[in-house]
Amino acid sequence: MAFNSSKTxxxxxxxxxxxxxxxxxxxxxxxxxxxxxxxxxPLAFAQNAVTxxxxxxxxxxxxxxxxxxxxxxxxxxxxxxQGSRWxxxxxxxxxxxxxxxxxxxxxxxxxxxxxxxxxLLFGRQAYVGLQKKGLxxxxxxxxxxxxxxFGAQYAMGAQSAAGSLAxxxxxxxxxxxxxxxxLYAGDRTNNSVKLESEKYAGFSAGAMYGFGEVxxxxxxxRAVSLRxxxxxxxxxxxxxxMQTWDAAGQAAKRIGAVGFIYKFDSARAFGSWASATDVxxxxxxxxxxxxxxxxxxxxxxxxxxxxxxxxxxxVGNAKAFIAVADYxxxxxxxxxxxxxxxxxxxxxxxxxxxxxxxxxxGQQSAIRMGLRHRF
Numbered sequence: 001m002a003f004n005s006s007k008t009x010x011x012x013x014x015x016x017x018x019x020x021x022x023x024x025x026x027x028x029x030x031x032x033x034x035x036x037x038x039x040x041x042p043l044a045f046a047q048n049a050v051t052x053x054x055x056x057x058x059x060x061x062x063x064x065x066x067x068x069x070x071x072x073x074x075x076x077x078x079x080x081x082q083g084s085r086w087x088x089x090x091x092x093x094x095x096x097x098x099x100x101x102x103x104x105x106x107x108x109x110x111x112x113x114x115x116x117x118x119x120l121l122f123g124r125q126a127y128v129g130l131q132k133k134g135l136x137x138x139x140x141x142x143x144x145x146x147x148x149x150f151g152a153q154y155a156m157g158a159q160s161a162a163g164s165l166a167x168x169x170x171x172x173x174x175x176x177x178x179x180x181x182x183l184y185a186g187d188r189t190n191n192s193v194k195l196e197s198e199k200y201a202g203f204s205a206g207a208m209y210g211f212g213e214v215x216x217x218x219x220x221x222r223a224v225s226l227r228x229x230x231x232x233x234x235x236x237x238x239x240x241x242m243q244t245w246d247a248a249g250q251a252a253k254r255i256g257a258v259g260f261i262y263k264f265d266s267a268r269a270f271g272s273w274a275s276a277t278d279v280x281x282x283x284x285x286x287x288x289x290x291x292x293x294x295x296x297x298x299x300x301x302x303x304x305x306x307x308x309x310x311x312x313x314x315v316g317n318a319k320a321f322i323a324v325a326d327y328x329x330x331x332x333x334x335x336x337x338x339x340x341x342x343x344x345x346x347x348x349x350x351x352x353x354x355x356x357x358x359x360x361x362g363q364q365s366a367i368r369m370g371l372r373h374r375f
Contacts, residue, residue, distance in 0.1 A: 059370025316346020
């Protein structure tokens with residue numbers, strides 16, 4: 001067989017040329033794809049954001065006069081200044097100032113690792129909604145009512161690291177929380193729709209409806225909450241209400257509150273009045289609170305408040321004094337020392353609500369040193 005070297009060399013040269021051309025083309029394609037991804041990635045992250053966040057609050061609390069013997073008790077408590085929690089929040093930019101938002105939040109006890117809110121996966125909050133710039137926000141799911149938001153703005157429990165130690169009277173110790181006025185942010189409404197406006201000249205408003213989901217009775221188990229607020233550069237004021245119905249469709253509880261806060265350069269004064277009525281029994285509790293706080297150095301915040309509760313039907317009254325020193329270690333961490341002294345005239349089992357430890361003789365004190373970290 002004759003061997004054609006010229007033809008063979010031609011074929012080899014053609015193959016090499018094609019290989020070189022293919023290599024150059026693939027290199028250009030890879031470069032183009034890389035450039036496209038670099039351009040697209042910032043856009044994707046700018047339009048969509050998901051954040052994992054949380055808070056851990058742990059400390060040691062000493063309680064006096066505990067039931068039944070009057071002995072004292074010292075223990076470690078989780079979530080006193082704020083409930084320990086972790087969560088996921090996210091937003092998607094839909095364009096034209098419209099965003100989809102969501103939040104899933106789970107509570108836990110950091111002292112033993114157990115789940116909060118009865119073991120619910122996202123027992124604190126779980127909602128999804130739409131937010132329109134210039135208008136407001138519409139959300140649906142398991143959410144706080146507006147009384148909880150009211151407490152977060154105008155009450156000692158949220159204006160300091162006192163947290164749960166400042167919620168004893170608001171939880172209505174005398175009636176086993178029957179007249180709890182929801183200010184301590186422990187109340188959430190399932191199956192709810194909430195609408196909140198943006199601020200206009202400092203004013204904003206909101207409405208929430210909780211579906212009872214009982215066939216044939218739209219009132220059974222439902223809840224309605226309303227709010228209106230003003231937030232100026234120094235003065236803030238607000239009013240909130242809450243109404244619930246029982247499983248039979250009868251009015252169960254009515255709550256209303258008004259509050260204020262005034263901010264000085266490095267200090268603040270705040271106060272509130274809240275009324276809770278159990279409709280079937282006609283029991284009523286009115287709780288008054290006045291407090292002050294000041295950032296005395298760049299890191300040390302001092303605050304104090306006095307609370308008084310008046311109750312009808314001969315159940316007497318109660319009062320509490322709360323003081324807190326909070327030292328900021330950083331923007332995310334602080335250590336604090338909280339004190340509360342509660343006296344209940346007419347009910348001998350006054351509990352410092354944060355620990356749920358009942359008193360033996362209607363009076364109780366608690367002092368707590370805690371560490372709080374946000375992430």
